[in-house]
Amino acid sequence: MAQVARKTNRNMVNLLLDGTIFVAFLASTAPRFTGLAIHEWLSIAFGAAIVTHLLLHWSWIVAVTKRFFGKAQWSARVNYVLNALLFVAFTVIIFTGLMISEVALPFIGIQLAGGHLWEQLHKLAADASVFLIGLHVALHWQWIVNMLKRIIVAPRWPRRAAQPTISNQQQEA
Numbered sequence: 563m564a565q566v567a568r569k570t571n572r573n574m575v576n577l578l579l580d581g582t583i584f585v586a587f588l589a590s591t592a593p594r595f596t597g598l599a600i601h602e603w604l605s606i607a608f609g610a611a612i613v614t615h616l617l618l619h620w621s622w623i624v625a626v627t628k629r630f631f632g633k634a635q636w637s638a639r640v641n642y643v644l645n646a647l648l649f650v651a652f653t654v655i656i657f658t659g660l661m662i663s664e665v666a667l668p669f670i671g672i673q674l675a676g677g678h679l680w681e682q683l684h685k686l687a688a689d690a691s692v693f694l695i696g697l698h699v700a701l702h703w704q705w706i707v708n709m710l711k712r713i714i715v716a717p718r719w720p721r722r723a724a725q726p727t728i729s730n731q732q733q734e735a
């Protein structure tokens with residue numbers, strides 16, 4: 563019972579964090595709408611939130627890394643490759659973003675050279691990330707719908723937690 567409650571809480575934490583990073587991501591893709599200051603600070607916070615997102619799925623990452631060329635399911639391999647591409651895309655976005663920063667880094671006294679190349683790379687990786695995040699969310703759509711149904715349609719949290727979820731993490735466990 564305690565284990566079920568812990569799993570339920572974990573799913574809830576994941577859902578809240580996933581929802582938050584999704585909204586932050588949408589805002590980050592529209593710097594002309596938010597203004598550059600919000601764009602930069604929000605995106606830096608987003609980077610930190612992604613690290614938390616990865617830490618919360620660390621056991622999945624370790625498990626699939628070990629089994630990738632062995633007996634992992636194909637769905638897990640697809641997710642793994644996509645997640646790796648996401649990691650590369652966001653590393654490039656944040657790095658190039660810092661290179662062209664006009665607000666955040668100058669605020670803490672760091673002035674980098676910037677330049678057109680970093681700017682182009684930043685925009686290219688940002689475009690790619692929209693596509694990759696679309697796929698990432700689509701692949702976890704069933705989990706998202708199940709979680710929302712639990713909260714909105716049958717909000718008897720955590721007693722209903724004994725029902726199985728379709729979390730990819732669990733499938734792979």
Ligand code: HEM
Pocket residue numbers: 576577580581583584587612615616619622623641642645646648649650652695698699702705706729730731
């Ligand atoms: C807008 C940004 C993102 C959203 C909304 C999002 C959403 C989700 C959702 C809904 C799940 C499954 C449910 C869960 O257990 O939390 C998940 C799992 C996962 N995400 Fe993300 N994610 C985002 C960005 C990223 C990025 C940038 C990476 C990699 C750098 C990443 C790596 C993972 C991993 C490793 C898992 C667990 C394994 C899997 O099932 O694929 N996510 N994410």
Ligand code: HEM
Pocket residue numbers: 587590591592593594598601602603605606608655656658659660662663664666667681684685688689691
């Ligand atoms: C999730 C992370 C991020 C996304 C999705 C993102 C996305 C974008 C996009 C789409 C643009 C181009 C807007 C246009 O066409 O005018 C842009 C511009 C810019 N971004 Fe980011 N960005 C992110 C993170 C960052 C970070 C961390 C920084 C710096 C701390 C940063 C600094 C900038 C700057 C200075 C520009 C203006 C470039 C120019 O003069 O056109 N970005 N970003």
